[in-house]
Amino acid sequence: MESIHLSLPDWIDDYMYLTDEKIIAKKYSNIIWDLLATELDNIKEILNTKGVVKILIEKSEYSEDILKWFLLWICNYLGIPTYTDQVQKKMLWNITPKENINRFTTFSEVDGEALLHTDSQFSPQPEHYFLLYCSIPANIWGISYLVEIKDILEEIKKEINGNDILKFLNEVKVPFRVPSIFTKTWDDSSIEIYKSTILSKDNKEIRFRFDTVEEALKIAPNLLTDKEIRLFRYFQEMLEHRVKKVNIKLKSWECLIIDNKKLLHWRTAFEDPNRLLYRIRFNNNIWKTKLC
């Protein structure tokens, strides 16, 4: 996997400050842009061609708030960061396990296994990219795997029922239940379901998550036929056992930016209440050339 080193100048602590995660201090943003222009262009290029890039941020003494600002700044340079949920409207999410959650959870709230999925698959327009920064890695486990859409298509060709699977993925709108934290009420009183095909017609974009579909089917089993449910579960089993995967274990100060439409990601379970990642999702509607 290709990686890029980024470092913030030492004087950053004297000038930067953070207010409610909003991107500020534009004057200094432009100075940093000038300093890091080559590296940022390389990040764009790698993302466009490979769909994933690792960023190694040079260790420094500046505060965690400055670091968060910098991560938001990178995403704002590359595209448009989004508010992920409808209530808090936060752009930067702390990903750390929470205790005693009594609702339909999403993977980032818990320490269990997160099967292969794309983020925001339950949304009309899933974000094109997301950044994951590792602040405190899990002591043990918590390994991630990535799967590319091209390797999924390759595997489908090898399957005896490959044509049926591809037709199902291209044509059948499957129901994805919205995890409670992303609903209007933040709890199980809102049942929100969004229907979409898993693969786009041209096979260039994917959205997928096994449990959000299974949860939707518990509520409304008639949304798919028995044959479609069999194909859906077969596809999950194929992804889990037969599709090529690349594994990654992020260390502190490392981050990944992933194309959320070309790659699925998977995280093994972990046991470490201190594990902490930061996540920012963003769209690339406009590939900015400079912060404005």
Ligand SMILES: [Fe+2]
């Ligand atoms: Fe995810």
